[in-house]
Amino acid sequence: MRASELRRAFVAFFEQRGHTVVPSSGLIPHHPTAPMFTNSGMMQFVPYFLGEEAVPFDPPRAVSVQKCARAGGKHNDLDAIGRSARHLSFFEMLGNFSFGDYFKDAAIPMAWELLCGTLGIDGDRLWITCHDSDDESAAIWRDAVGVPAERIQRLDKDNFWEMGDTGPCGPSSELFYDFGPELGPEGGPANPAAEHRYVEIWNLVFMQHYRRSDGSLTPLAVPMVDTGAGLERIVALLAGSASLYAADVLADLVSEAERVTGHHLGEGELSDVALRLMADHTRTMSFLVADGVIPSNEERGYVLRRIIRRAVRFAYLTGVDRPVLADMVGRCIEVMGEAYPALVAQRDTVLATVTREEGRFRETLRTGSALLDGALDELEPGAPLSGATAFKLHDTFDFPLEVTREFAELRGHEVDLDGFDVEMARQREGSRKAADEGGADRDERLDLYRRLVGEHGPTEFVGRETDHVEATVLGVLGSTVVLDRSPFYAESGGQVGDTGWLRWSDGSGERRADVVDTTYGVAGLVVHRLAEGVDTPSVGTVVDAAIDSSRRAAIARHHTATHILHWALRAELGEHVKQQGSWVGPDRLRFDFSHFEALSATRIAAVEDRANAEILTDATVRHYETSKEDALARGAIAFFGDKYGDTVRVLEAGRHSVELCGGTHVPALGLIGPLKIVAETSIGSNMRRIEAVAGTGPIERLRELQENLDAVAAAVGVPVEDLEAGVGRRLEELKSARVEIALLRRRLAQAEAGELADSAVDGVVVARVEAETRDDVRDLAVSLRDLPGVDIAVLMASPGGKGVAVVAAVDPSRGIDAGSLIAEAVAEVGGGGGRGEHLATAGGRHPERIDAALDIVRAKLAAGAV
Numbered sequence: 050m051r052a053s054e055l056r057r058a059f060v061a062f063f064e065q066r067g068h069t070v071v072p073s074s075g076l077i078p079h080h081p082t083a084p085m086f087t088n089s090g091m092m093q094f095v096p097y098f099l100g101e102e103a104v105p106f107d108p109p110r111a112v113s114v115q116k117c118a119r120a121g122g123k124h125n126d127l128d129a130i131g132r133s134a135r136h137l138s139f140f141e142m143l144g145n146f147s148f149g150d151y152f153k154d155a156a157i158p159m160a161w162e163l164l165c166g167t168l169g170i171d172g173d174r175l176w177i178t179c180h181d182s183d184d185e186s187a188a189i190w191r192d193a194v195g196v197p198a199e200r201i202q203r204l205d206k207d208n209f210w211e212m213g214d215t216g217p218c219g220p221s222s223e224l225f226y227d228f229g230p231e232l233g234p235e236g237g238p239a240n241p242a243a244e245h246r247y248v249e250i251w252n253l254v255f256m257q258h259y260r261r262s263d264g265s266l267t268p269l270a271v272p273m274v275d276t277g278a279g280l281e282r283i284v285a286l287l288a289g290s291a292s293l294y295a296a297d298v299l300a301d302l303v304s305e306a307e308r309v310t311g312h313h314l315g316e317g318e319l320s321d322v323a324l325r326l327m328a329d330h331t332r333t334m335s336f337l338v339a340d341g342v343i344p345s346n347e348e349r350g351y352v353l354r355r356i357i358r359r360a361v362r363f364a365y366l367t368g369v370d371r372p373v374l375a376d377m378v379g380r381c382i383e384v385m386g387e388a389y390p391a392l393v394a395q396r397d398t399v400l401a402t403v404t405r406e407e408g409r410f411r412e413t414l415r416t417g418s419a420l421l422d423g424a425l426d427e428l429e430p431g432a433p434l435s436g437a438t439a440f441k442l443h444d445t446f447d448f449p450l451e452v453t454r455e456f457a458e459l460r461g462h463e464v465d466l467d468g469f470d471v472e473m474a475r476q477r478e479g480s481r482k483a484a485d486e487g488g489a490d491r492d493e494r495l496d497l498y499r500r501l502v503g504e505h506g507p508t509e510f511v512g513r514e515t516d517h518v519e520a521t522v523l524g525v526l527g528s529t530v531v532l533d534r535s536p537f538y539a540e541s542g543g544q545v546g547d548t549g550w551l552r553w554s555d556g557s558g559e560r561r562a563d564v565v566d567t568t569y570g571v572a573g574l575v576v577h578r579l580a581e582g583v584d585t586p587s588v589g590t591v592v593d594a595a596i597d598s599s600r601r602a603a604i605a606r607h608h609t610a611t612h613i614l615h616w617a618l619r620a621e622l623g624e625h626v627k628q629q630g631s632w633v634g635p636d637r638l639r640f641d642f643s644h645f646e647a648l649s650a651t652r653i654a655a656v657e658d659r660a661n662a663e664i665l666t667d668a669t670v671r672h673y674e675t676s677k678e679d680a681l682a683r684g685a686i687a688f689f690g691d692k693y694g695d696t697v698r699v700l701e702a703g704r705h706s707v708e709l710c711g712g713t714h715v716p717a718l719g720l721i722g723p724l725k726i727v728a729e730t731s732i733g734s735n736m737r738r739i740e741a742v743a744g745t746g747p748i749e750r751l752r753e754l755q756e757n758l759d760a761v762a763a764a765v766g767v768p769v770e771d772l773e774a775g776v777g778r779r780l781e782e783l784k785s786a787r788v789e790i791a792l793l794r795r796r797l798a799q800a801e802a803g804e805l806a807d808s809a810v811d812g813v814v815v816a817r818v819e820a821e822t823r824d825d826v827r828d829l830a831v832s833l834r835d836l837p838g839v840d841i842a843v844l845m846a847s848p849g850g851k852g853v854a855v856v857a858a859v860d861p862s863r864g865i866d867a868g869s870l871i872a873e874a875v876a877e878v879g880g881g882g883g884r885g886e887h888l889a890t891a892g893g894r895h896p897e898r899i900d901a902a903l904d905i906v907r908a909k910l911a912a913g914a915v
């Protein structure tokens with residue numbers, strides 16, 4: 050059975066049993082409690098598990114095939130990849146869900162029926178585990194399903210599933226397949242030594258609690274069911290193998306890895322690990338990039354970077370010294386594109402991103418190997434490699450400890466493992482501290498917000514129709530207020546939250562509090578943040594809620610402008626341009642997009658011209674709700690990785706731009722006013738950022754520029770129209786003035802030299818002079834020495850009043866070394882330097898000692914001590 054058939058069979062089985070088929074969500078989860086990546090099928094349903102949103106399915110059951118990544122956070126299988134044939138960092142999870150509908154008594158028999166009935170798996174090879182506390186499930190397996198008691202085992206931690214450090218959780222019951230004695234000892238899944246023999250294929254979680262960040266558990270309103278079966282594991286099992294790499298897509302990708310590396314599975318441990326790892330990581334990187342993750346040094350981007358690098362490194366370890374990822378990713382898109390069309394749509398971006406990252410890393414790899422070789426070279430024979438070096442290689446160059454050990458051992462060195470652990474613990478401590486902060490506060494807020502959504506439903510947003518409304522206060526926490534309805538747009542989709550005010554009256558009169566920001570507390574619940582220290586209305590008060598309408602209008606102009614800019618960039622630069630993020634405020638917009646090079650001034654002008662021509666058509670902006678299918682059929686650009694419900698808002702801005710967008714917009718393009726790009730910068734590899742202004746922004750900018758120009762013109766003394774020529778003339782004048790100054794200086798020096806020459810005794814002048822620069826002192830000394838009647842000139846000055854300059858110029862006929870002549874004097878003024886036979890210059894720090902220094906020189910000459 051191919052994966053595609055299994056997906057269909059699983060979904061059909063549950064659809065026939067009243068489950069709504071829900072498509073996979075993206076790999077970037079959205080719930081505030083969510084970990085880094087979507088790690089299981091339940092994740093997109095968290096708001097239903099926690100009662101934050103009403104369950105939209107009738108009956109409240111769902112079935113899905115969810116793409117998952119277990120590459121960071123609580124569920125992280127990265128380190129096992131390649132070595133284990135059972136773990137994947139990307140996989141598909143088949144799952145059925147009940148949101149307060151059926152429970153254990155129905156979930157357990159359905160799982161059995163699907164596996165042993167529909168898929169024909171031998172029930173005698175299945176083992177069951179249940180949580181120590183869960184007698185009920187064990188009884189259902191034994192009595193209702195008929196599994197012999199000796200194949201039902203009870204475990205503690207292994208049968209308790211949690212989404213992440215916080216979030217829904219509950220006891221679970223797992224199904225294992227026995228692959229037979231060749232793969233391990235007897236004893237069932239409870240025997241840890243038999244983990245290769247008894248392989249988990251399905252996990253039934255009975256969600257009953259919510260784990261708070263302080264570690265405590267609170268009960269969910271109703272018990273729910275969340276099941277997850279590994280698609281790849283079942284496909285492999287049906288193909289008769291315990292190895293996930295033996296069947297279907299992963300087998301195809303292993304073949305591709307064999308082709309590009311020239312190695313074959315079974316040849317040796319290192320190449321086996323490499324081939325499996327390349328197959329696994331290729332899928333993970335392809336899907337992450339397609340869902341909008343970009344390699345970087347932070348969070349998700351960092352995990353993606355590590356995954357790409359690891360694949361490259363393992364290819365390198367097998368002796369491949371050419372890029373391999375384009376082939377691997379190309380094959381992945383071929384074999385998975387049918388099930389995941391977004392992968393095909395994003396093909397160019399995925400290939401370009403992965404290939405560029407690979408290119409950069411191949412450089413790093415060479416440096417890392419060199420670093421390790423260098424560190425090993427420096428060790429005494431048999432001495433251990435320091436833990437700090439091993440950690441640096443692990444952290445910066447992504448050399449796992451085992452690899453460093455392997456390399457080191459080949460050259461007769463061990464690695465200081467304790468030292469490595471110390472470094473690792475230090476790093477972990479750092480990240481744990483960061484995560485703890487703010488946990489408790491967040492719990493209290495989330496508890497309140499969830500309760501409010503549970504009791505009153507989401508906030509009614511009336512801000513598309515009106516600027517102010519009468520509303521009732523539902524909750525107050527600190528300086529934040531929740532209303533039953535609100536004209537305030539809560540920050541989302543890059544658009545900033547509205548500001549405005551609330552007005553109400555209480556016993557002592559009229560009150561008013563400014564709203565300084567608006568955000569979502571939990572999905573659908575608008576939270577108004579009041580200025581610090583102002584009065585807050587009490588729960589139940591009826592308030593007048595009004596937004597600052599002119600600010601909102603300015604935000605709307607910039608938001609619609611962002612869409613036009615996105616279209617203009619794609620039209621001008623190509624379809625690979627993809628929005629990566631945006632920020633829309635009242636005075637400017639920021640737009641981040643994928644593109645591989647800086648935009649030239651001509652390109653920027655061309656983008657501006659396109660955008661402004663489009664704005665000047667004053668075409669209508671249509672903003673309406675429709676089904677997701679309809680929106681996609683109209684060619685709407687969806688922001689990948691974003692969560693969209695079944696009903697979406699489409700924004701058609703003029704003739705070309707169609708995007709999903711929930712923001713607020715102007716009704717016709719002309720209202721955007723002029724659009725001007727004010728900055729274009731790089732924000733990472735292949736990521737650019739544009740900042741632009743619209744509406745009154747360009748006028749304000751123009752005015753500022755005009756004021757600057759006026760000020761400059763006034764300073765130059767010409768009308769603005771003549772500024773260029775005027776500045777040109779001034780520069781010419783400056784140039785000839787400089788020439789003249791230089792000439793005068795020389796003359797002055799000569800005159801001064803003449804005067805000083807008159808004071809020469811036996812051809813020697815030792816004097817203090819006034820000078821602006823050190824060069825002046827040197828020029829003067831040289832001119833002086835070259836005058837008739839002078840052979841030795843020693844001059845000192847404090848140029849511009851800072852420090853000391855000492856110069857000695859000596860005619861060769863005197864046979865005196867200039868440098869030695871002033872050596873002690875230079876020391877006296879606290880200086881250094883000053884070597885040179887005929888000309889020596891030095892500096893010093895103590896102008897107040899110049900006279901003493903001059904005396905030293907005089908005394909030296911008088912004593913003939915040179």
Ligand code: SER
Nearest residue numbers: 089252254275276277
């Ligand atoms: N959430 C559970 C798991 O991931 C069951 O779907 O194993």
